[in-house]
Amino acid sequence: MRPFRSIRFRRGLVFLFDLVTIGVAFVGAFLLRFDFNIPADHMLNLTQGLPWIYLIQASVFIWLGLYRGLWAFASIRDLFVIIRGVFLGVTLSLAGMAMMYHRLVGWPRSVFLLDGVLLIIILGGGRFTYRFLREVVWTHRNQQKRTLVIGAGQSANLIAREFCSRPELSARIIGFLDDNPKLKGFRIQGAPVLGNLDQLPHFLEKYHAHEVIIAIPSLPGARLKKILATTRTLGVPCRICPPIRDVLLGRVQLNQLREVRVEDLLRRDVLKVDDSGLEESFSGRRILVTGAGGSIGSELCRQILKYNPRSLVMYERSEFNLYRFEQELKRSNSTPLANLTDLSFVVGDILDETRLSEIFRKYSPEIVLHAAAFKHVPLMEENIYEALRNNVLGTYRLFKCSAENGVKDFILISTDKAVRPTSIMGATKRMAELVAHSLAARYPIRSTAVRFGNVLDSEGSVLPLFREQISQGGPVTVTHPEITRYFMTIPEASLLVLQASILGRGGEIFLLDMGEPVLIRELAEEMIKLSGLEPYHDIDILFTGLRKGEKLYEELLIDLTHAQRTSHPKIMASTQEHLATLPQDWESELLSFSTASTLLDEGFLVGWIKAWVPEYLIGMSGSEAGAGVEGDLENEEAPSPSMTESSTYLH
Numbered sequence: 024m025r026p027f028r029s030i031r032f033r034r035g036l037v038f039l040f041d042l043v044t045i046g047v048a049f050v051g052a053f054l055l056r057f058d059f060n061i062p063a064d065h066m067l068n069l070t071q072g073l074p075w076i077y078l079i080q081a082s083v084f085i086w087l088g089l090y091r092g093l094w095a096f097a098s099i100r101d102l103f104v105i106i107r108g109v110f111l112g113v114t115l116s117l118a119g120m121a122m123m124y125h126r127l128v129g130w131p132r133s134v135f136l137l138d139g140v141l142l143i144i145i146l147g148g149g150r151f152t153y154r155f156l157r158e159v160v161w162t163h164r165n166q167q168k169r170t171l172v173i174g175a176g177q178s179a180n181l182i183a184r185e186f187c188s189r190p191e192l193s194a195r196i197i198g199f200l201d202d203n204p205k206l207k208g209f210r211i212q213g214a215p216v217l218g219n220l221d222q223l224p225h226f227l228e229k230y231h232a233h234e235v236i237i238a239i240p241s242l243p244g245a246r247l248k249k250i251l252a253t254t255r256t257l258g259v260p261c262r263i264c265p266p267i268r269d270v271l272l273g274r275v276q277l278n279q280l281r282e283v284r285v286e287d288l289l290r291r292d293v294l295k296v297d298d299s300g301l302e303e304s305f306s307g308r309r310i311l312v313t314g315a316g317g318s319i320g321s322e323l324c325r326q327i328l329k330y331n332p333r334s335l336v337m338y339e340r341s342e343f344n345l346y347r348f349e350q351e352l353k354r355s356n357s358t359p360l361a362n363l364t365d366l367s368f369v370v371g372d373i374l375d376e377t378r379l380s381e382i383f384r385k386y387s388p389e390i391v392l393h394a395a396a397f398k399h400v401p402l403m404e405e406n407i408y409e410a411l412r413n414n415v416l417g418t419y420r421l422f423k424c425s426a427e428n429g430v431k432d433f434i435l436i437s438t439d440k441a442v443r444p445t446s447i448m449g450a451t452k453r454m455a456e457l458v459a460h461s462l463a464a465r466y467p468i469r470s471t472a473v474r475f476g477n478v479l480d481s482e483g484s485v486l487p488l489f490r491e492q493i494s495q496g497g498p499v500t501v502t503h504p505e506i507t508r509y510f511m512t513i514p515e516a517s518l519l520v521l522q523a524s525i526l527g528r529g530g531e532i533f534l535l536d537m538g539e540p541v542l543i544r545e546l547a548e549e550m551i552k553l554s555g556l557e558p559y560h561d562i563d564i565l566f567t568g569l570r571k572g573e574k575l576y577e578e579l580l581i582d583l584t585h586a587q588r589t590s591h592p593k594i595m596a597s598t599q600e601h602l603a604t605l606p607q608d609w610e611s612e613l614l615s616f617s618t619a620s621t622l623l624d625e626g627f628l629v630g631w632i633k634a635w636v637p638e639y640l641i642g643m644s645g646s647e648a649g650a651g652v653e654g655d656l657e658n659e660e661a662p663s664p665s666m667t668e669s670s671t672y673l674h
Contacts, residue, residue, distance in 0.1 A: 038085075044149070051141050053069050079112060079115050080142075083111050083115060087104060117135045171199075171200065171235050172199045172238050173220060173239060174199065174200075180212065183212035183213075198215050198217040199211055199216045199238075220246065233259070233260075236264060237262070247283065262283070297525070305331075305390070307333045309333050309336075309389045310336070311336040311338060312327070312337055312392045312394060313338045314393075316343075317344065317395070319394045319478060320337075320339070331364060333364065334364060335366055339369070349368045387429065388425075390434070392434045392436070393418065395413075396413065396452065397413045397451075403447040410448060415451050415454045415455055418435065422462050422463075432468070432469045433470045434471055434524045435472040437452050437473060437532070439474055443640060445640045446573065446574075457636075458609075458613075468529075469528070471527035471529065472531075472533065475516050475534075476511060477511070490550070493550060499551065500564075501567070506543045506573075507540035507542050509541070510538075511537055511538075523535070534594070534597065606635065616631075
């Protein structure tokens with residue numbers, strides 16, 4: 024046992040404290056007696072009597088066992104022992120001094136009374152003060168979670184203030200880490216900036232931190248992953264604060280820290296957009312968004328509202344999704360911005376021409392963002408007719424209605440699955456691109472399409488499925504060990520769509536920079552780890568095989584040589600892909616399809632799609648599509664009907 028932990032050492036400290044107290048009390052008694060101005064003759068009494076006082080009172084205290092108890096457990100019983108010791112010590116001191124100094128001639132007797140009072144106050148007070156500090160102050164401090172904060176900016180300052188003002192959080196910030204070297208040594212709410220993020224392992228071990236809080240909500244995923252690997256290795260929990268914008272807007276509370284999620288790890292550098300350009304394009308304009316209750320559509324609306332449009336029409340087929348979004352906007356503190364905007368929540372179907380005409384006449388939108396679509400790949404393989412109706416015919420009717428009612432800009436939300444499609448969903452979205460481009464040649468309307476890959480945590484995406492499977496104890500199902508996908512957050516995708524919309528001159532397909540593709544197997548492994556479990560041990564990963572129409576990897580462009588950089592570093596543009604031509608009588612075929620029976624033969628429908636989209640890889644597995652398109656695919660294709668046969672069949 025270390026020396027400062029030994030009982031003997033602690034008792035020695037207590038004895039030393041009492042010795043000091045004896046002297047302080049005796050001198051203090053003289054000072055009080057003479058109003059802090061001791062005469063010379065009484066100063067002589069003080070100096071002559073002090074050694075005897077030390078000898079008598081210290082002996083009494085030892086004899087009575089004042090040093091057998093521990094200050095940590097000082098009690099009323101100990102106080103009585105002190106009072107008895109002081110009474111006996113002062114009495115013996117008075118008697119002894121009277122014998123030595125001829126009945127204390129010239130000595131003020133009140134000094135001994137004051138000496139006793141001061142001894143009780145200091146000896147008892149010292150012991151009970153120590154116990155109070157140990158049990159209340161120091162123990163509480165030790166029970167607080169020692170917290171290390173990543174970041175030393177505005178979010179970190181707000182977190183520090185929150186912790187200081189709310190002791191019930193039981194957290195104490197021991198320091199901050201930030202990569203800005205100029206901040207080192209500065210203090211935030213009393214806690215120092217210790218160093219940079221690379222020193223995290225050192226400071227976690229040095230201060231025995233209980234948790235790490237990341238106060239940089241926009242920290243790139245690569246840095247976040249490194250931090251998480253360190254905290255996981257050292258067994259230290261890690262949480263992240265909400266975006267400061269959401270806090271300031273009242274959407275969340277600052278103390279609503281959450282666990283790090285997999286979408287945080289996939290986050291990229293902070294997205295920069297041309298706010299002034301977006302403000303100029305959307306401020307005071309009348310805007311309509313289809314699919315406004317969906318993941319992308321609702322986020323587009325949220326972003327658009329920041330730029331104060333004159334009116335925003337949210338058009339959605341799902342009553343529940345639209346209601347949910349309406350309630351969100353009403354609860355959100357962003358609605359003061361929306362007070363400048365006339366908000367309309369409209370239930371309607373893009374296939375309903377009458378409803379569309381009514382809405383366009385009533386609200387006269389100038390800009391249309393078309394996000395309504397069927398997007399689930401395997402499901403659309405079994406529902407080809409509905410995929411064609413919603414994704415192709417719906418786009419046709421919406422575009423026609425937009426163009427005929429004075430819409431200036433039409434933005435089609437497309438997908439990377441439209442590139443060399445192997446799925447019905449991808450093929451129908453490619454058809455929608457071609458339809459919009461073909462119609463745009465007839466009308467004074469600027470038409471653009473924006474392609475991007477998978478959106479994190481969107482409805483029907485892989486993340487909610489993985490979370491559900493993990494919560495149920497697994498297994499987590501992945502189609503193929505080598506399958507990859509591009510991922511982007513919903514806000515990032517939506518902002519880039521808006522940014523692309525102001526870059527277009529008409530006729531472009533914009534391609535969003537999706538970063539590096541993500542291996543889905545590694546994504547599943549990381550989600551299991553974030554749940555505090557071990558992949559393949561606590562939760563198994565089951566490879567089920569590629570589904571019909573599913574690719575091993577996705578593409579954004581058929582021919583990368585035709586992609587051109589735009590003024591925004593994360594947006595490319597292509598006009599070459601629109602050079603593909605539809606059959607001469609494509610519009611009459613589509614109109615015939617609009618009145619055709621829902622019992623049309625699926626083989627015929629697939630052949631019809633192939634006639635419009637020759638690059639559609641019918642019947643190929645995802646692994647074959649991923650390997651290339653150079654082989655002979657003739658035996659895999661359904662027969663493509665001639666235009667005459669198509670029209671006849673549809674009628």
